[in-house]
Amino acid sequence: MNNAFNRGGFGLGSGPSLSTLFSRRRIAASWRNGGAVVTGGIIVACVLIWLVEIALRVFAPNALNAMLSNTVFIPVYAVSRPWIFLSAMFLHATNLLHVLFNMLTLWSIGPVLEKMMGHWRFLTLYVLAGLGGGVGMMVWSVFSPSGWVTASYGASGALFGLFAAVLIVFRRIGADIRSMSIWIGINVLMPLVVPGIAWQAHAGGFVIGGLLTWLLVSGVPALRKTSFARRMWIYASAVFVLLLAVALLCNTQNPLSSLTY
Structure with a gap:
């Protein structure tokens, strides 16, 4: 893929160091060297937002409820409040397990893809x-009509997209995927063990992450010789339009679609 995906640096668990996350000089150096700057930024953002949720739960529960009511993803409000598609990705339950497990997973696989793809292209995939x-x-x-009022939030949908991307790339280059398979297996089995996990979001993220990555490594033959950046722009735009079309089509079945919110 025009050297965008190469055989170097595939060890899992090689996340950004804490010093890199908080030093401006080291962030700049890491950015130039293909370090996990975006991965670290997402982790910091998710953790900070989680800490705000914890503080509000303790000191201002009504404010927490107000915040969540406008930021968690609920399908019935998805089209009328499009920002919840994005905001829900940075929210986590006010318990340590949810945010810890998701951030450890991102810490383990994010740097691999960010180094291979580049910072902005990795963020686009995510x-x-x-x-x-x-x-x-x-x-x-x-x-399942009850799904229209089911709230979901967390980074898991995006993480499953990264899982799909890594599997496709690793298979393409013949790399060892055993350690990655363990992480994926744990995440796939989680909904069977822990109640209330939105496996539908996992599936959606996996499909989209896999589709975009497959297009990048294979895709339209006429585009295979173009630059990786150009292919990412073309395919990411196409995938976004597909997502928009599917969301609008689904919304025609929204039980509240005839109302003005």
């Missing part, structure tokens, strides 16, 4: 996979 998680919830709601 965001589109997260949006795919929301659309996955909407698709499920079409077939």
Whole structure:
């Protein structure tokens, strides 16, 4: 892929150091050297928002409820409040397990893809996979009406998109995927053990992350010789339009679609 995906640096668990996360000089150096700057930024943002949630739960529970009511993803409000597709990706339950498990997972796989793809292209993959998680919830709601009022939040949809991307790339280059398979297996089995996990968002993120990555490594033959950056722009735009179309199509079945919010 025009050297965008190469055989170097595939060890899992090689996340950014804490010093890199908080030193401006080291952040700049890490950015130039292909370090996990975006991965670290997402982790910091998620943790800071989680700390705000904890503080509000203790000192201002009404404010927490108000915040969550406008930021968690609920399919019935997805089209009228489009920002919840994005905001829900940075929210986590006010318990340590949810945010800790998701951030450890991101810490383990994010740097691999960010180094291979580049900072902005990795962020594009992450965001589109997260949006795919929301659309996955909407698709499920079409077939299960109770899903329209099911709230979901967390980074898991985006993370499953990264899982799909790593699997496709590793298979393409013939790399060892055993350690990655363990992480994926744990995440796939989690909904069977822990109640209340939105597996529909996992599925949506996995499909979108896998689709975008497959297009990048294979895709339209006429585009295979173009630059990786150009292919990412073209395919990411196409995937975004697909997500928008599916969301709008699903919303035609929204029980509140005839109302003005």
